[in-house]
Amino acid sequence: MEPVAYVREAPEPEDPPPTLTSGALAWARTNLFSSFGSSLTTIGFLALIGYLLPQLAAWATTRAVWSAMDGAACRQHQDGACWAFVIAKWDYLRFGSYPVAERWRVDVVEAIGAVLIVWLLWTNAPRRAWAALLFFVVYPILALVLLRGSSLLGLPFVDTLLWGGIFVSLVTAVVGIVFSLPLGVLLALGRRSPLPVVRVASVVFIEFVRGVPFITILFMANNLLPLFLPATWAPDRFLRPLAGIVMFSAAYMAEEVRGGLQSLGKGQYEAALALGLNYPRMMGLVILPQALTFVIPGIVNNFIGLFMDTTLISVVGMTDFLEAMNNAIKDPVWAGPTIMVTGYVFAAIFYFSFCYGMARYSAHVERILAKGRK
Amino acid sequence: MSSVGASSGADRNGDAAIRFAAVHKWYGSFHVLRNINLTVGRGERIVVCGPSGSGKSTLIRCVNRLEEHQRGSIVVDGVELTDDIKRIDEVRREVGMVFQSFNLFPHLTILENCALAPIWVRKMPRRDADELAMKLLSRVKILDQAHKYPGQLSGGQQQRAAIARALCMTPKIMLFDEPTSSLDPEMVKEVLDTMTELAQEGMTMIVVTHEMGFARQVADRVVFMDRGEIVEVNAPAPFFDHPQHERTKLFLSQILH
Numbered sequence: 001m002e003p004v005a006y007v008r009e010a011p012e013p014e015d016p017p018p019t020l021t022s023g024a025l026a027w028a029r030t031n032l033f034s035s036f037g038s039s040l041t042t043i044g045f046l047a048l049i050g051y052l053l054p055q056l057a058a059w060a061t062t063r064a065v066w067s068a069m070d071g072a073a074c075r076q077h078q079d080g081a082c083w084a085f086v087i088a089k090w091d092y093l094r095f096g097s098y099p100v101a102e103r104w105r106v107d108v109v110e111a112i113g114a115v116l117i118v119w120l121l122w123t124n125a126p127r128r129a130w131a132a133l134l135f136f137v138v139y140p141i142l143a144l145v146l147l148r149g150s151s152l153l154g155l156p157f158v159d160t161l162l163w164g165g166i167f168v169s170l171v172t173a174v175v176g177i178v179f180s181l182p183l184g185v186l187l188a189l190g191r192r193s194p195l196p197v198v199r200v201a202s203v204v205f206i207e208f209v210r211g212v213p214f215i216t217i218l219f220m221a222n223n224l225l226p227l228f229l230p231a232t233w234a235p236d237r238f239l240r241p242l243a244g245i246v247m248f249s250a251a252y253m254a255e256e257v258r259g260g261l262q263s264l265g266k267g268q269y270e271a272a273l274a275l276g277l278n279y280p281r282m283m284g285l286v287i288l289p290q291a292l293t294f295v296i297p298g299i300v301n302n303f304i305g306l307f308m309d310t311t312l313i314s315v316v317g318m319t320d321f322l323e324a325m326n327n328a329i330k331d332p333v334w335a336g337p338t339i340m341v342t343g344y345v346f347a348a349i350f351y352f353s354f355c356y357g358m359a360r361y362s363a364h365v366e367r368i369l370a371k372g373r374k
Numbered sequence: 375m376s377s378v379g380a381s382s383g384a385d386r387n388g389d390a391a392i393r394f395a396a397v398h399k400w401y402g403s404f405h406v407l408r409n410i411n412l413t414v415g416r417g418e419r420i421v422v423c424g425p426s427g428s429g430k431s432t433l434i435r436c437v438n439r440l441e442e443h444q445r446g447s448i449v450v451d452g453v454e455l456t457d458d459i460k461r462i463d464e465v466r467r468e469v470g471m472v473f474q475s476f477n478l479f480p481h482l483t484i485l486e487n488c489a490l491a492p493i494w495v496r497k498m499p500r501r502d503a504d505e506l507a508m509k510l511l512s513r514v515k516i517l518d519q520a521h522k523y524p525g526q527l528s529g530g531q532q533q534r535a536a537i538a539r540a541l542c543m544t545p546k547i548m549l550f551d552e553p554t555s556s557l558d559p560e561m562v563k564e565v566l567d568t569m570t571e572l573a574q575e576g577m578t579m580i581v582v583t584h585e586m587g588f589a590r591q592v593a594d595r596v597v598f599m600d601r602g603e604i605v606e607v608n609a610p611a612p613f614f615d616h617p618q619h620e621r622t623k624l625f626l627s628q629i630l631h
């Protein structure tokens with residue numbers, strides 16, 4: 001029989017947790033070798049990696065051809081990559097047909113862009129507001145003037161017809177990312193507007209764009225845009241696909257943002273209104289910062305998708321990086337069985353590093369935000 | 375009948391803080407406020423009680439136009455509420471509100487929550503706004519929490535922060551919508567104490583609450599609402615000791631056991 005009443009006389013001792021619950025070994029035990037089946041799977045995959053990785057590494061390094069004047073050496077070493085091809089074509093892959101004497105302008109634009117982006121994305125950097133101002137206002141103008149040319153500054157005009165390669169891919173991606181998010185936010189807000197005209201226009205735009213393949217949008221931007229606008233400011237051949245990619249991405253962005261807006265309770269709006277904040281301030285200071293934070297993963301997914309989609313602008317005659325690679329591969333001087341594989345592996349590495357970088361960065365930002373708010 | 379006790383001796387002239395005159399409101403076809411007549415004098419403390427769904431929240435949310443009324447007139451601090459957005463903004467600047475669920479902005483620190491409206495609505499320099507916020511945070515006794523995020527505070531601390539945030543706009547009128555209803559019992563007192571202090575400083579307040587001890591101690595008048603109408607208005611002592619209306623008696627018997 002247990003007594004009805006009980007009074008503790010001595011405190012219960014605090015014990016350490018039972019064997020191995022933290023550390024690398026514990027992690028491996030619970031995740032890799034938790035049962036016979038999982039141990040077998042782990043060992044199987046390790047064996048596979050152990051077999052494949054050295055092969056791949058040898059193909060890319062020791063067996064690869066690093067320098068050659070033409071395809072002859074690569075045709076002799078068919079068991080290795082032909083990096084000599086990429087090196088020989090490097091300038092073309094970066095600049096397309098941009099005049100050689102003017103390529104320093106692209107270098108300058110890329111260097112400034114890289115500095116500003118690092119400044120902007122580095123979460124502890126000083127004066128990030130300045131970085132934002134420079135990147136979103138000053139930099140686009142500067143880039144346009146430098147890349148296209150200006151008689152005022154004595155920079156010869158370079159038609160976008162000659163633009164090509166990596167810098168075209170980067171310009172497309174940056175323009176798409178920079179313009180599609182604000183436009184997407186406006187569309188998402190428009191979709192919830194009390195004004196029927198605004199609401200209907202937003203819904204029609206979003207649903208139309210989302211219901212049509214990107215290539216269709218590109219063709220429409222390419223062929224329809226000039227019809228709507230007076231011939232004197234017929235949009236530039238590069239501007240048309242840029243407009244297309246911004247519109248396309250904005251529609252998807254709008255849906256992401258809408259999801260973020262919906263996840264916010266009514267209370268946040270009411271508290272902001274009760275404090276006397278007007279609509280733009282309520283949105284800009286209270287609602288959007290939270291809504292956008294909620295959907296960072298989705299937004300970054302869209303950015304990644306957009307980066308991939310830049311490869312499609314070649315269908316309307318622009319030479320992006322992948323198209324430049326296609327052209328380079330066709331060069332008879334470099335004909336050979338390893339050229340194509342090398343070229344596309346290189347392109348894959350290029351796209352992967354950018355997209356993986358974006359994904360890692362967004363995970364990093366999410367972690368920081370989660371830490372701040374618990 | 376509702377107009378009998380509604381206009382107390384405190385303020386019959388044009389200088390009332392809030393005046394409801396024959397106010398009606400519908401949600402669709404649901405008549406949620408029916409012929410509300412109530413004048414709140416400057417410095418007066420009103421406690422509103424009544425069964426759930428009787429329209430208490432709707433009533434006070436009409437004061438800062440979170441809800442709009444469809445008939446009658448509401449004049450707040452001499453400004454009549456209409457569709458005119460300028461007037462609404464004017465009223466909202468002078469009326470602070472505290473919600474049942476705190477509604478602090480979770481992405482901002484407590485200090486930033488408090489300084490936000492002074493900076494953006496009152497156009498106060500950031501330094502002054504921060505100073506003001508710190509002063510009010512120390513008044514509600516959570517100065518040490520100023521740099522934390524709302525999610526890191528207890529419920530009682532969050533509600534006091536919400537009170538400080540509203541006070542940072544130096545409002546003339548404060549509205550409280552069941553400020554202690556979502557708090558754990560041990561935190562109710564700290565919030566009520568804060569509100570009592572505020573009342574003692576002469577703030578005009580409308581408080582929706584079922585804390586009858588608070589009502590007895592602080593209220594000048596208690597308003598009882600049921601089914602969208604004001605059923606009885608009286609000073610706290612007679613209201614609790616000698617309720618007149620049957621519905622009031624029933625309600626009080628239910629909440630006081």
Ligand SMILES: Nc1ncnc2c1ncn2[C@@H]1O[C@H](COP(=O)(O)OP(=O)(O)O)[C@@H](O)[C@H]1O
Nearest residue numbers: 401404406424425426427428429430431432433
């Ligand atoms: N936005 C709304 N739309 C429709 N009905 C509502 C809305 N808000 C409240 N109501 C209804 O109006 C009545 C009064 O609500 P409320 O003022 O919140 O009551 P109380 O605060 O006294 O509990 C309730 O029956 C509620 O269901």
Ligand SMILES: [Mg+2]
Nearest residue numbers: 430431432552
């Ligand atoms: Mg309520």
